[in-house]
Amino acid sequence: MKNSAASPRRTRVVRTALPLIATLALVGACDSAVGLPSEQSGATSNTPEATTSTTTPTTASATTTTPPPIPPGPPVGEVPGNPDAAMALRPFxxxxxxxxxxxxxxxxxxxxxxxxxxxxxxxxAILAAVAAPGVDGQYAVTWTGPTATVSVKRSEIASGYACPTVYPTGTAPVFDAADAVYTVDRYLGRLAGIPVNPSDVEETNPLVCDARQTWDALGTGVPTVPPLVENPNILPGITSFDPDSVFVTGQNGIYTQVNADIIDAAGVYQNRTFVLAIGGEGYCIGDIA
Structure with missing residues (x-):
């Protein structure tokens, strides 16, 4: 999604059959210029039989506008109210x-x-979808084609290079085990100083769940702010982690559990459990056990 290439660190993502469905909600103006004719009245002579002279009305020239140039490459439909969306998808x-x-x-x-x-x-199939106008929804912008739907998250649009989620038209996007594992892998890479890309920072690419009181991984019936929001330093400083150890170990309703082996700043080996849920940007981490 960004301008720089991914770092050479190889990430192994373990897929398991734990799909989690997340639905994404879906969401002109015209200008006119009016030219007014001008009139000029004639003068009357001082002879007994006065004559009246008339002038031909003149009409203001119509205002012409030059349409913006069509960007090179395959066509991408504009999104009413969100011009940045098509602009960010075109490079992809x-x-x-x-x-x-x-x-x-x-x-x-x-x-x-x-x-x-x-x-x-x-x-x-992707080209057929993006050629149509896009629709701005609550969490993402979507272009729908005959066989494929292309969806772009807001963080992708903001980056200027939008990497979309593509799924069959008539279905919902599926966030599965690969997405959960990769979320934890990226999070640990940041803490260990080896992010998947130098631009992978929380401010522009959030991996932690937001601060709304919606977290109830234990099923108490009393949602709270996600623990990782209240205490962002749950994990001690880590120096490394084993990408091969990151895998999904369980699922409880909308929550997914991912385990990973890390080594902290004191050189101590730890196995930590990450609890994730689905947010506006896909999987987010809400707690670390």
């Missing part, structure tokens, strides 16, 4: 059709690497 579409999977894999580091070959496997 151009790279996918001009460079292929290898190019977008290097740039779409917010997407699990194992998802890219299957999600972007049909460029023709």
């Amino acid at each position: 579409v151009g790279d996918l059709t001009g460079g292929g999977i290898g190019v977008v894999t290097a740039r779409c580091w917010t997407v699990p690497p194992t998802d890219i070959p299957t999600m972007y496997v049909d460029p023709a």
Whole structure:
């Protein structure tokens, strides 16, 4: 999604059959210029038989506007009320059709690497979808085609290079085990000083759940602020972690549990449990046990 390529650190993402459905809610003006004719009255002579002279009314010239130039590459439909969305998706579409999977894999580091070959496997279906006007929803912008729907999160649009989620038209996007594992992998990479990309920071690419009182992983019936929001330093300073140890270990309703092996600043090995839920940007981390 960003301008710089992903770091050479290889991430192994373990997929399990734990789909979690997240629905994304969906969400002109015209100008006119009016030219007014001007009139000029004639003068009357001082002869007994006065004659009246008339002048031909003149009409103000119509205002002409020059449409903006059409960007190069495959067409991407504009989104009413959100011009940045199409602008951010065009570079991705151009790279996918001009460079292929290898190019977008290097740039779409917010997407699990194992998802890219299957999600972007049909460029023709993606082009058919994005050629239509997009719809601005609550959490994302979507373009819907005959066979594929293309959805772009707001953080992707803000980056200027939008890596979309693509799923069959008529279904909802699925956030599965690969997404949960990759979220934890990115989070630990940041703490250990080896992010998947230098631009992967919390301010622009949130991985922690927001501060609303919606967290109830234990099923108490009394939602609270996610513990990781109240105490962002739950994890001690870590120096490294084992990417091969990051995997999904359980699911309880809308919550998914991911375990990982880390080494803290004192050189002590720990196995930590991360609890995730679905937020506006996909999976988010709400607690670390």
